[in-house]
Amino acid sequence: MDSYLSSASWKQLTADYRIWPGEPPASSIRTIALSHLHDEAACRDYISWFRDYIGAPDTQVAASMLAKRIGYLWIAPLLTAITFHNREVSIVLDKSYLYHKDMSAGQGDTRFPFLALEGLRTAAAPLDNRTVWREGVVKQIFAEHLAPLLQILAAVGPVSMAVLWENIMVRIAPLYAPGTAESGQEQQRMSEDFTYLTKTAPGSLFGMRRNPLTRFTEQHDGIQVAKSKRITCCFYYRMSGEYCLKCPKIDNENESQLK
Numbered sequence: 317m318d319s320y321l322s323s324a325s326w327k328q329l330t331a332d333y334r335i336w337p338g339e340p341p342a343s344s345i346r347t348i349a350l351s352h353l354h355d356e357a358a359c360r361d362y363i364s365w366f367r368d369y370i371g372a373p374d375t376q377v378a379a380s381m382l383a384k385r386i387g388y389l390w391i392a393p394l395l396t397a398i399t400f401h402n403r404e405v406s407i408v409l410d411k412s413y414l415y416h417k418d419m420s421a422g423q424g425d426t427r428f429p430f431l432a433l434e435g436l437r438t439a440a441a442p443l444d445n446r447t448v449w450r451e452g453v454v455k456q457i458f459a460e461h462l463a464p465l466l467q468i469l470a471a472v473g474p475v476s477m478a479v480l481w482e483n484i485m486v487r488i489a490p491l492y493a494p495g496t497a498e499s500g501q502e503q504q505r506m507s508e509d510f511t512y513l514t515k516t517a518p519g520s521l522f523g524m525r526r527n528p529l530t531r532f533t534e535q536h537d538g539i540q541v542a543k544s545k546r547i548t549c550c551f552y553y554r555m556s557g558e559y560c561l562k563c564p565k566i567d568n569e570n571e572s573q574l575k
Contacts, residue, residue, distance in 0.1 A: 318438045325401050333393045336432035340415035343423060347416075347432075350390075350465070351409035359468045369416070370427045370555070377551045379473035381428070383466065383480045384550060387487030389414075389431040394457055396491055399509045400502070402441040404453045409461060411435035450512065455521045463523030479548045481528040486550075486562070488513065488529070489542035511540040 320326055330337065340347045346365065352358040360375075367378035390412075397403045413432045417424030424430075441449050466480045492510035494503060514533045519526040534543050546562045553559045559566050 318436075320401070320403055320405075320438045320440075321436060326397075329393055329396055329401075333389060334430055335389070335393065336415070336430060338432065338434045340413045340432040341417070343418050344415040345418045347413050349410050350407075350412045350414070350461075353414075353465050354409070354468060356468050356471060359465075360472045363469075363472050366429075372555045376473040376475050377554050379469040379475050380479055380483060380551050381555070383469055383475075383483040384487065385428050386414075386462075386465070387484040389429070391457065391462065391484055392487050392491060395488060395509075395513075397438075398441075398450065398453055399491070399506055402446070404439045404441070404449070406437040406439075406456065407433055407461070408435040450509070451517070451521065454513065454517060459521055459523035467523075475551075476548070477528070478531075479550060482532050482546055482548045483550055485514075485529050485532045485542065486546070489532075493542075507539060514542075515540055 329335075346362075346369075348358070348362050353362065363375050363378050363382065366372075366382060367375050370378065370381065372378040372381060390407075394405050394407075397405045411434045414429035415432055416427065416429050419425075419427065462484070466477060466484075469475065469480055470477050492506050494506070514529040515527065517527055519528070522528050532543055532547060533540055535541075544562070546560070546564050549563055549565050550560065553563065553565065
């Protein structure tokens with residue numbers, strides 16, 4: 317086993333995101349490999365079930381909610397490994413599973429899925445050329461693995477790619493928000509990686525013509541940061557009855573009330 321996968325850093329990361337090592341628990345009420353979500357028929361079947369299970373009003377809302385959950389379960393941990401641990405964690409899509417705990421048996425606190433991973437491979441960033449290494453890792457995560465899945469969700473929903481990419485962005489941005497615990501070197505790497513992900517990296521690394529994350533950021537004092545308000549609406553209000561704090565519809569609602 318790679319030493320990183322037995323390290324305190326990886327164990328903490330899996331605990332933070334409640335990632336299950338190996339195959340999903342046998343008690344799971346529903347599982348689906350990430351590779352199957354790349355198949356439109358299989359994805360449509362799962363989204364239809366997921367819609368009913370979480371109480372979403374339609375597949376558009378369900379597809380949007382799933383993209384946000386994937387951003388949290390899958391993309392955020394891999395980017396954490398890159399920036400904070402200088403590690404590439406390569407997953408195998410047909411050995412990576414979304415699974416739902418049996419809430420009726422008191423096993424879970426949410427109807428949203430969790431992530432189980434087996435067959436992981438890891439590699440440390442090279443000391444002499446981290447930039448080239450980072451480019452390859454970003455391309456695998458986004459262009460090869462995530463973008464095809466988002467395209468299927470866009471078709472199944474239907475929901476716009478802009479909404480789906482911003483759903484991913486809202487899960488990425490908190491990782492790179494400056495804190496007080498990071499050293500100067502860590503803060504520099506955070507800033508450099510966030511700028512690369514959201515501005516410098518070409519669209520081809522995301523399977524897109526343009527970098528899909530750039531429009532969701534802005535410059536503050538010469539530093540690339542996430543916008544404080546969303547541009548698109550994720551439709552959360554349609555299943556919860558309330559708006560996200562960053563929802564652009566809040567301002568629209570306030571303006572309507574003032575007229």
